[in-house]
Amino acid sequence: MATSAVLLVVAAVVALVAGHGAAFDPNPLQDFCVADTTSKVRVNGVPCKDPAAVTPDDFFFSGVDRAGAGTASRRYGFTALSVQIPGLNTLGASHARVDVAPGAVFPPHYHPRASETAVVLDGAVYFGFVSSYPENMVYAKVLRKGDVFAVPQGLVHFLYNNGTEPAALYATLSSQNPGLVLLADALFASGLPDDLLAKTFLTDVGTAHKIGAKFRS
Ligand SMILES: *[C@@H]1O[C@H](CO)[C@@H](O)[C@H](O)[C@H]1NC(C)=O
Numbered sequence: 001m002a003t004s005a006v007l008l009v010v011a012a013v014v015a016l017v018a019g020h021g022a023a024f025d026p027n028p029l030q031d032f033c034v035a036d037t038t039s040k041v042r043v044n045g046v047p048c049k050d051p052a053a054v055t056p057d058d059f060f061f062s063g064v065d066r067a068g069a070g071t072a073s074r075r076y077g078f079t080a081l082s083v084q085i086p087g088l089n090t091l092g093a094s095h096a097r098v099d100v101a102p103g104a105v106f107p108p109h110y111h112p113r114a115s116e117t118a119v120v121l122d123g124a125v126y127f128g129f130v131s132s133y134p135e136n137m138v139y140a141k142v143l144r145k146g147d148v149f150a151v152p153q154g155l156v157h158f159l160y161n162n163g164t165e166p167a168a169l170y171a172t173l174s175s176q177n178p179g180l181v182l183l184a185d186a187l188f189a190s191g192l193p194d195d196l197l198a199k200t201f202l203t204d205v206g207t208a209h210k211i212g213a214k215f216r217s
Pocket residue numbers: 126142162163164
């Protein structure tokens with residue numbers, strides 16, 4: 001996790017420097033390019049399956065109604081289910097169900113390559129994003145079932161279930177590979193020096209070390 005968070009940051013920086021920091025995935029040149037996940041070819045995306053072998057199931061996913069489906073975050077108490085649809089390959093979109101238990105957070109994070117729109121399926125959640133420096137303005141609302149909120153590309157956002165009912169959301173992201181940088185993990189689980197972190201958080205080295213230890217245990 002630590003290494004992949006750092007790699008994401010590095011990849012985003014390299015992409016920007018190389019002039020590939022476009023705000024959107026490339027336009028498709030065909031109706032569809034169903035992902036052939038068995039291919040060993042390396043391209044920007046996943047190679048296409050033979051169109052003659054494409055079936056309706058390549059555009060289908062089931063089980064988004066199941067509460068708590070997907071991978072649980074031990075650290076933060078949310079679960080995320082990535083909606084895997086091979087037929088979305090190259091089409092600039094991805095989807096996920098996110099469940100946030102009462103008291104849990106999906107902590108401040110950003111997607112370097114995608115904007116996000118989320119609809120609340122169940123419960124209520126405090127959801128918002130923070131604008132860039134130097135304004136650092138918080139745009140957030142308590143959302144309830146049926147509410148939708150949008151997060152601009154690359155901005156830090158969060159979910160906090162400060163209520164008593166489980167909350168579930170369905171999120172749509174404007175990239176096939178949005179990337180995920182969890183700020184706390186990128187800083188504290190990455191092995192950055194404690195003295196650098198202490199100066200960054202305007203605190204002492206002991207406090208920085210104590211926080212870091214929780215991320216590394
Ligand atoms: C959750 O937090 C938000 C923001 O602080 C607040 O407006 C809301 O009332 C809180 N909800 C509950 C159930 O405490």
